[in-house]
Amino acid sequence: DAGVTQSPTHLIKTRGQQVTLRCSPKSGHDTVSWYQQALGQGPQFIFQYYEEEERQRGNFPDRFSGHQFPNYSSELNVNALLLGDSALYLCASSLSQGMREKLFFGSGTQLSVL
Amino acid sequence: LAKTTQPISMDSYEGQEVNITCSHNNIATNDYITWYQQFPSQGPRFIIQGYKTKVTNEVSSLFIPADRKSSTLSLPRVSLSDTAVYYCLVGADDYKLSFGAGTTVTVRA
Numbered sequence: 001d002a003g004v005t006q007s008p009t010h011l012i013k014t015r016g017q018q019v020t021l022r023c024s025p026k027s028g029h030d031t032v033s034w035y036q037q038a039l040g041q042g043p044q045f046i047f048q049y050y051e052e053e054e055r056q057r058g059n060f061p062d063r064f065s066g067h068q069f070p071n072y073s074s075e076l077n078v079n080a081l082l083l084g085d086s087a088l089y090l091c092a093s094s095l096s097q098g099m100r101e102k103l104f105f106g107s108g109t110q111l112s113v114l
Numbered sequence: 115l116a117k118t119t120q121p122i123s124m125d126s127y128e129g130q131e132v133n134i135t136c137s138h139n140n141i142a143t144n145d146y147i148t149w150y151q152q153f154p155s156q157g158p159r160f161i162i163q164g165y166k167t168k169v170t171n172e173v174s175s176l177f178i179p180a181d182r183k184s185s186t187l188s189l190p191r192v193s194l195s196d197t198a199v200y201y202c203l204v205g206a207d208d209y210k211l212s213f214g215a216g217t218t219v220t221v222r223a
Contacts, residue, residue, distance in 0.1 A: 004157070035213075042201055042213030043158065058212060090157045100146050100206075105157025 002027060004106035006091050012112045013081050021076040021109045025093030032074040033103065034066060035090040043090055049074050050096075078111075086113045118202045123218040132189040134217050136202030139183050144206040147178060147185045150213070152199045158213070161200075162187065189219075197221045 005024045013019050025032050031050045035043035045058035049068035068074045072093075078085055088108040094101040119137040126132045138147070146165055150158035162169055164176040164185070175188040189196055199216040 040215075042199075042216050045212045088155075092157065100163070102160040102163070103150075103158070105159065107156050110155075 004091055004093050004104050006089075006106035006109050008109060009107070010110045010112075012114060014114050015081055015083060017081050017113075018077065018079045019081060019111060021078075021089050021091075021111075023074045023076070023091030023093075023106060025072050025074070025091075026104045029093035029095055029104070030072050031094045031096055031101075032068060032072065033092045033094070034074070034076045035092065036060070036085075037088040037090055037108070039087070046076070081113045083113050086111060118204055118214055120200075120202050120214065120217045122215065123220070125220050125222065126192055127222050128193055129191050132192050132196070132219055132221075134187045134189075134200055134202075134219070135184055136187070136204075137184045138202070138204045141182050141204055142206065145182075145204050146206065147176065147182075148203045148205075149174070149176065149187045150201045150203070152201065152216070158201060192219075192221045194221050194223060 003026050007022045033048040034046040036046055037043040046060050046064055047057040048055050052068045063079045065077045088110050090105050090108045092103040092105045094103050146163055148163040149161040151161050152158040162171055162174050162176045164178050166178050169176045177186045197220050199218050201213045201216040
């Protein structure tokens with residue numbers, strides 16, 4: 001049973017560019033959440049997708065957007081990249097939206113903005 | 115989401131028991147307490163979850179006092195492979211989970 005898979009594993013971009021990160025949830029999971037983890041800090045919630053709609057959003061600007069496909073996979077898009085966007089981007093899937101559901105994380109995409 | 119406070123770091127030796135206490139004074143009635151473990155260059159991994167009293171699984175125990183204003187994650191007989199960051203989260207159906215800085219546990223031989 002494949003867990004959560006993310007691609008690419010590493011990415012280098014320059015300021016002002018746009019990036020798309022991809023996530024395939026664990027089999028049977030319908031909810032996908034995205035997190036940003038800066039070096040030395042805990043993961044910060046970006047947003048969550050369920051039934052192809054953004055259901056909840058953290059304190060991130062509109063430059064961060066996403067999408068969920070009918071097969072429950074998801075993309076995270078970041079426009080107009082800033083140096084401060086350099087971080088590990090984590091995708092997590094769960095059976096539903098509630099806090100009580102276990103989150104299953106992928107290994108993340110390490111984004112470096114130069 | 116209830117705010118949580120954990121120690122920044124803890125040191126231990128192989129074979130010892132490690133107890134990490136998380137304070138959450140403004141926990142709400144329907145909030146659950148969940149702990150995650152994270153190794154470098156990996157996503158966090160679920161360890162244990164509880165609502166009240168004590169919960170035990172194959173790798174840990176979670177102690178929650180009656181007032182639920184704190185909780186303690188207990189790792190019995192730690193090994194070098196338990197060196198990781200441990201996060202305490204408190205919340206219910208509002209799923210805007212953001213992790214704090216966590217507790218870095220270092221196990222030495």
